[in-house]
């Protein structure tokens with residue numbers, strides 16, 4: 001199973017429309033992959049709070065349309081990172097969209113843990129309530145977004161629900177980069193699962209992004225790690241390694257709580 005993580009530069013040097021077109025072109029170029037992953041809130045950047053209202057969109061909005069077409073053209077599963085969703089009642093959510101290779105929207109996930117303490121998404125957005133997995137042809141993927149990474153109980157729930165890959169789009173700040181790479185590895189080791197952690201690059205809303213997207217195997221080995229600039233990581237995964245790791249070193253079996 002081949003996965004491509006697109007570490008997109010979210011600097012505000014291009015409009016949201018041009019970025020959508022550029023990202024769609026990058027997705028179309030990944031036709032050899034089985035799964036393509038984008039970062040959190042890549043159209044605006046995760047810290048461009050002032051742009052959230054303007055670019056909020058329904059689940060069949062402009063970003064979904066562009067991603068659906070790109071997934072179908074490349075014939076790939078596409079985890080489209082996340083968008084600012086405007087729900088029917090007007091509430092905003094940080095919502096991930098997963099498309100199948102025919103361009104159909106197969107799954108959505110509303111970020112459960114909102115970041116921002118007393119501002120930002122914590123006050124502007126609603127929190128998701130559903131722990132969400134999606135069955136890909138070769139593996140079950142568990143969905144989480146950025147700040148969710150700090151909450152191991154979510155990942156244990158995903159593992160209990162059958163997740164073999166933990167897919168985490170993010171807009172993680174560079175000033176906490178050590179936490180990003182450390183926690184990504186920790187979630188892989190403690191759940192004996194692949195972690196596909198896809199961050200953005202660049203600076204927006206005054207926040208420099210961590211980059212350093214990485215793919216970690218079920219033993220905690222980093223198979224690939226990006227630098228700080230826009231970059232594409234392409235990695236071959238063997239989902240059978242998840243079952244083998246869990247059988248050879250059965251810590252999940254030995255849980256007490």
Ligand SMILES: NC(=O)CCC(=O)C(=O)O
Nearest residue numbers: 046115146147171173176
């Ligand atoms: N976009 C986010 O969720 C940021 C999370 C973050 O900055 C942190 O956990 O640290």
